[in-house]
Amino acid sequence: MKNSQDSALRERAARVIPGGMYGHQSTALMPDGFPQFFTKAEGTRITDADGNEYIDYMCAYGPNLFGYNHPDIARAISAQQLKVDAATGPSPLIVDLAEAMVGMVTHADWAMFCKNGGDATMMALMIARAYRGKRKVLVAKKAYHGAMPWNTPRPAGVLPEDRAHLIYFDYNDPQALEDAAKEAGDDLAGIFAAPFRHDTFADQSMPDREYAQAARRIADKYDALLIVDDVRAGFRICRDCSWEAIGVRPDLSAWGKTLGNGQPISALLGNDRARAAASKIFVTGSFWFAAVPMAAALETMRLIRETEYLEHMTMIGESFRQGLASQAADSGFGLRQTGPVTLPMVLFEDDPDFRIGYAFCQAALQRGVYLSPYHNMFMNAAMTCSDIAQTLEATGAAFEDIKRSRASLKPSAALTALADA
Amino acid sequence: MKNSQDSALRERAARVIPGGMYGHQSTALMPDGFPQFFTKAEGTRITDADGNEYIDYMCAYGPNLFGYNHPDIARAISAQQLKVDAATGPSPLIVDLAEAMVGMVTHADWAMFCKNGGDATMMALMIARAYRGKRKVLVAKKAYHGAMPWNTPRPAGVLPEDRAHLIYFDYNDPQALEDAAKEAGDDLAGIFAAPFRHDTFADQSMPDREYAQAARRIADKYDALLIVDDVRAGFRICRDCSWEAIGVRPDLSAWGKTLGNGQPISALLGNDRARAAASKIFVTGSFWFAAVPMAAALETMRLIRETEYLEHMTMIGESFRQGLASQAADSGFGLRQTGPVTLPMVLFEDDPDFRIGYAFCQAALQRGVYLSPYHNMFMNAAMTCSDIAQTLEATGAAFEDIKRSRASLKPSAALTALADA
Structure with missing residues (x-):
C-alpha cells in the first residue's frame, strides 16, 4: 500500500x-x-x-449517516448556497428546522442550534445551572461529553475549579447515581446521561431500564434537569431521542454529528420545563445561524422520516x-x-x-x-x-x-x- | 416597509x-x-x-469580508464539495492552510483550526495554563472573548468557579495591567489582549503603543503567554495580526469570522514558545477537520494577499x-x-x-x-x-x-x- x-x-x-x-x-x-x-x-x-x-x-x-455527498442533501446544499448562508441574521430555515426536530423528538418543545457537539452539552450544563440557580451536575465516569475544560479527557490546561461542582458516578449503577444525588443534595442542578456507555478502549453497554428510570426519578425528586447526550448516537438508535426506546424522557438532549449528514450543525433540544432557563443564558457563535447546514439538516430529517x-x-x-x-x-x-x-x-x-x-x-x-x-x-x-x-x-x-x-x-x-x- | x-x-x-x-x-x-x-x-x-x-x-x-457569495470563493467551495468535506480524517488542505496562515501572520509558527471564535479563545486559555502549569489569566474588563461560562457577558448559568483565576484590568491602562500581573505573581499564565477596545454601547479605542508594549514586557517577565484575540478584527486592520501594525507580537492569536468569508472556520495561531503546550491539550470538534471551509479560507487568503x-x-x-x-x-x-x-x-x-x-x-x-x-x-x-x-x-x-x-x-x-x- x-x-x-x-x-x-x-x-x-x-x-x-x-x-x-x-x-x-x-x-x-x-x-x-x-x-x-x-x-x-x-x-x-x-x-x-x-x-x-x-x-x-x-x-x-459519526456524521456520515446517509453516505458521503448524498445526492439529495448535496442538492439542498447547493440550492441554499445561492440564497443565503451566514448573514446578519438567521434565515427562516432555523424556524423550519426547530419545528422539524420538535416534531420528531418526543420530549422536545424547543431547539437551539450551534456548531460543535460540545456547544450543545455546554449549553445543557449552563441551562441546568440557570434553571434553579443550583450548581452540582452528575456525570458518568469516563463518559465523553466534549473537549472543553469541564469535560476534556486530558488534564493539560484544566483547573480543578473547571470541574468544581461535577460529581462522578458509575454508568448504569442506580445506587451510585442515588448516592451522587444525595451528595449534591439541595444543590443538584442536573444529571448527564449518555444514551449508552461508549467509552474508548472499553466494551459498550446499553442502559438498564432501571438505571434510566432512576435518573428520571432523581431529577424530578430534586427538581433538577435530566440531560441525554445524543451527540454520538443520535438517529442511529431511533428516530427520536435514544432513551425514547426505553421509555425515559429527558428535559434536555444534545445532538450533533448526523444532524446535517456532515454539514457543521449541532443542537440542544429541551422541554417547556427548561425553556425559561434556556432563554436566560447567553450563548452564541459566529456561524451558528448559517442557513446552509440547516438546509442540509432539513433534508437529512426528511430522509430520516421518509426512508x-x-x-x-x-x-x-x-x-x-x-x-x-x-x-x-x-x-x-x-x-x-x-x-x-x-x-x-x-x-x-x-x-x-x-x-x-x-x-x-x-x-x-x-x-x-x-x-x-x-x-x-x-x-x-x-x-x-x-x-x-x-x-x-x-x-x-x-x-x-x-x-x-x-x-x-x-x-x-x-x-x-x-x-x- | x-x-x-x-x-x-x-x-x-x-x-x-x-x-x-x-x-x-x-x-x-x-x-x-x-x-x-x-x-x-x-x-x-x-x-x-x-x-x-x-x-x-x-x-x-464580521464574516463577510469580500462580499457575500463571492464568485471565486463560491467556486472553491463547489469544487471542494465534490471531493471531500467532513470525513474520517482531515484533507491535505489543513496543511496548506496552516502553511498559508503561518506565512501571513508574522508571530505564528503553527496553526490549529476549529469552528467558533470561542473555540480559539478557549484553546488559548488552556494553552496558557498548560504552558507552565500556572493559573491566572488577565482579561480586560467588558472585553468580549466568546460566550462560554468563563467569558459570556451574562451571568445566567455561570458559577464563580468558572472565572476563579481570571483577573480583570482596564483596557489601555499599562498601570492597571502591571497591578493585575502583580496580583497574579508567580501564578500568571496569560494575558488576553483585544486588538482594540470594541465593547458594545461604547466608543471604541485603539491600543496605545505603550500599553501593548507593557503587555509584551509583562508576559516575558512572568514567563506567561500574550494572546491577541483577533476574532472580530482579523484582516480588517492589516494582513497580519492586528498588533503587528504597532510592532507588538503575541505568543498566541485567535482568529475567526473573516477566515473563510462566511464559511465556518476559526483558528488559533501560535509561536514555537507555545508549541509544546499546544500539543498537550486535548481539544476537538465533530467538524473541525472538514475540508470545504478550509478551501474557502485558502481562497480568502489568496484574495487577501493578491488584491x-x-x-x-x-x-x-x-x-x-x-x-x-x-x-x-x-x-x-x-x-x-x-x-x-x-x-x-x-x-x-x-x-x-x-x-x-x-x-x-x-x-x-x-x-x-x-x-x-x-x-x-x-x-x-x-x-x-x-x-x-x-x-x-x-x-x-x-x-x-x-x-x-x-x-x-x-x-x-x-x-x-x-x-x-
Missing part, C-alpha cells in the same frame, strides 16, 4: 500543526500505517492522499456483526461485540494491551477496510450487502493473518506510552 | 426557540422594525423575509465616516465615530439612553441601509463608491428625520429593561 503522499504531508504538518495533528482525528493512537489525510469521500468510501480507497466504518466519527434507513442500517450492522463473529470463531479468536449494531464496538478477548485488535485492523486496512481498534465504529445507510461481503472478505483474510502472526505481535508503542503516562 | 412574513416567522419562532431567538443575531435589543430573518445575501446586500433589500453594514457580524481589498475597504470606510460626519454637522448632531474605519462605531453625543441612535438607525433602515446603533459595524471589500453614495443619501434623509422628531423620541423599551436589569 502506497503512503508516500501521506508521509510527505505528515512531515509538512509536523512543522505547522502542534504535534502534527490534534483532536479525535489525529492518528497518533491508531495502528501504524493508518493514513492521516483523505482526498475523497463518496458514499461509503474514503480515499487517502495516496489514492488508496477504503470502505469506511468510522463515517467521519427505511434505520431498518436497513440495522440489518447491515447485524450482518457485519454476525460475519465477524463467525470468522472469529472459525479462526479461534474470541470477540466482544458490544453496543448497538449501528455503532459497533469490536474488541478481542485476551487482548489486554490491544495488540491483537491493532494487528487485525492493520490487516483489514491493507485490504481496503477502515476499522478502529479502540473507538466505536459507525454504520451508514448507504452501505449495501455487497459492501458487507467485500468487508468480510477482507476481515476473513485479516483473521488468517493474525492467526499466523499471533505469537509475534507487539503492542502499539503509542498505546504503551499512553498507558504509562 | 412590509414585515408580515417576518412577523409570522417570529410567532412560529417564539414557540420552538427559547425567547424567540438567542445569541448575537437576536434582534431583541435592536430598534423596533429591524427584521429578524433573511432570505438572501449577495455581495453587499441582504434581503429580509418580506423582500426588503438593505446595504448591510453588519456583514454577518488591494484592505486599501479599498479603508478608502470606502473613510468616505462613509466623512460623509456621516458632515451630515451630522449640517443637521446639528454631534457624532462620535471611533475605532478603525473598517470597523466603524457610530454613537451620538448627548444620547445617554441611545434614543437618538436608535431612531437614526430606524430611519436609515426604512431607506434600505442596515446599521447598528450599539455594536461596531463592518465594512466589506465589495462595497463601492456608489454603495456609499446610496448609503449617504439614506443617512442624509435619516438625519433630517431625527432632526424633526428629536423632541418626541423615546428610549428603546428593550434597552431600558436591560439597563434596569
Whole structure:
C-alpha cells in the first residue's frame, strides 16, 4: 500500500500543526500505517492522499449517516448556497428546522442550534445551572461529553475549579447515581446521561431500564434537569431521542454529528420545563445561524422520516456483526461485540494491551477496510450487502493473518506510552 | 416597509426557540422594525423575509469580508464539495492552510483550526495554563472573548468557579495591567489582549503603543503567554495580526469570522514558545477537520494577499465616516465615530439612553441601509463608491428625520429593561 503522499504531508504538518495533528482525528493512537489525510469521500468510501480507497466504518466519527455527498442533501446544499448562508441574521430555515426536530423528538418543545457537539452539552450544563440557580451536575465516569475544560479527557490546561461542582458516578449503577444525588443534595442542578456507555478502549453497554428510570426519578425528586447526550448516537438508535426506546424522557438532549449528514450543525433540544432557563443564558457563535447546514439538516430529517434507513442500517450492522463473529470463531479468536449494531464496538478477548485488535485492523486496512481498534465504529445507510461481503472478505483474510502472526505481535508503542503516562 | 412574513416567522419562532431567538443575531435589543430573518445575501446586500433589500453594514457580524457569495470563493467551495468535506480524517488542505496562515501572520509558527471564535479563545486559555502549569489569566474588563461560562457577558448559568483565576484590568491602562500581573505573581499564565477596545454601547479605542508594549514586557517577565484575540478584527486592520501594525507580537492569536468569508472556520495561531503546550491539550470538534471551509479560507487568503481589498475597504470606510460626519454637522448632531474605519462605531453625543441612535438607525433602515446603533459595524471589500453614495443619501434623509422628531423620541423599551436589569 502506497503512503508516500501521506508521509510527505505528515512531515509538512509536523512543522505547522502542534504535534502534527490534534483532536479525535489525529492518528497518533491508531495502528501504524493508518493514513492521516483523505482526498475523497463518496458514499461509503474514503480515499487517502495516496489514492488508496477504503470502505469506511468510522463515517467521519459519526456524521456520515446517509453516505458521503448524498445526492439529495448535496442538492439542498447547493440550492441554499445561492440564497443565503451566514448573514446578519438567521434565515427562516432555523424556524423550519426547530419545528422539524420538535416534531420528531418526543420530549422536545424547543431547539437551539450551534456548531460543535460540545456547544450543545455546554449549553445543557449552563441551562441546568440557570434553571434553579443550583450548581452540582452528575456525570458518568469516563463518559465523553466534549473537549472543553469541564469535560476534556486530558488534564493539560484544566483547573480543578473547571470541574468544581461535577460529581462522578458509575454508568448504569442506580445506587451510585442515588448516592451522587444525595451528595449534591439541595444543590443538584442536573444529571448527564449518555444514551449508552461508549467509552474508548472499553466494551459498550446499553442502559438498564432501571438505571434510566432512576435518573428520571432523581431529577424530578430534586427538581433538577435530566440531560441525554445524543451527540454520538443520535438517529442511529431511533428516530427520536435514544432513551425514547426505553421509555425515559429527558428535559434536555444534545445532538450533533448526523444532524446535517456532515454539514457543521449541532443542537440542544429541551422541554417547556427548561425553556425559561434556556432563554436566560447567553450563548452564541459566529456561524451558528448559517442557513446552509440547516438546509442540509432539513433534508437529512426528511430522509430520516421518509426512508427505511434505520431498518436497513440495522440489518447491515447485524450482518457485519454476525460475519465477524463467525470468522472469529472459525479462526479461534474470541470477540466482544458490544453496543448497538449501528455503532459497533469490536474488541478481542485476551487482548489486554490491544495488540491483537491493532494487528487485525492493520490487516483489514491493507485490504481496503477502515476499522478502529479502540473507538466505536459507525454504520451508514448507504452501505449495501455487497459492501458487507467485500468487508468480510477482507476481515476473513485479516483473521488468517493474525492467526499466523499471533505469537509475534507487539503492542502499539503509542498505546504503551499512553498507558504509562 | 412590509414585515408580515417576518412577523409570522417570529410567532412560529417564539414557540420552538427559547425567547424567540438567542445569541448575537437576536434582534431583541435592536430598534423596533429591524427584521429578524433573511432570505438572501449577495455581495453587499441582504434581503429580509418580506423582500426588503438593505446595504448591510453588519456583514454577518464580521464574516463577510469580500462580499457575500463571492464568485471565486463560491467556486472553491463547489469544487471542494465534490471531493471531500467532513470525513474520517482531515484533507491535505489543513496543511496548506496552516502553511498559508503561518506565512501571513508574522508571530505564528503553527496553526490549529476549529469552528467558533470561542473555540480559539478557549484553546488559548488552556494553552496558557498548560504552558507552565500556572493559573491566572488577565482579561480586560467588558472585553468580549466568546460566550462560554468563563467569558459570556451574562451571568445566567455561570458559577464563580468558572472565572476563579481570571483577573480583570482596564483596557489601555499599562498601570492597571502591571497591578493585575502583580496580583497574579508567580501564578500568571496569560494575558488576553483585544486588538482594540470594541465593547458594545461604547466608543471604541485603539491600543496605545505603550500599553501593548507593557503587555509584551509583562508576559516575558512572568514567563506567561500574550494572546491577541483577533476574532472580530482579523484582516480588517492589516494582513497580519492586528498588533503587528504597532510592532507588538503575541505568543498566541485567535482568529475567526473573516477566515473563510462566511464559511465556518476559526483558528488559533501560535509561536514555537507555545508549541509544546499546544500539543498537550486535548481539544476537538465533530467538524473541525472538514475540508470545504478550509478551501474557502485558502481562497480568502489568496484574495487577501493578491488584491488591494484592505486599501479599498479603508478608502470606502473613510468616505462613509466623512460623509456621516458632515451630515451630522449640517443637521446639528454631534457624532462620535471611533475605532478603525473598517470597523466603524457610530454613537451620538448627548444620547445617554441611545434614543437618538436608535431612531437614526430606524430611519436609515426604512431607506434600505442596515446599521447598528450599539455594536461596531463592518465594512466589506465589495462595497463601492456608489454603495456609499446610496448609503449617504439614506443617512442624509435619516438625519433630517431625527432632526424633526428629536423632541418626541423615546428610549428603546428593550434597552431600558436591560439597563434596569
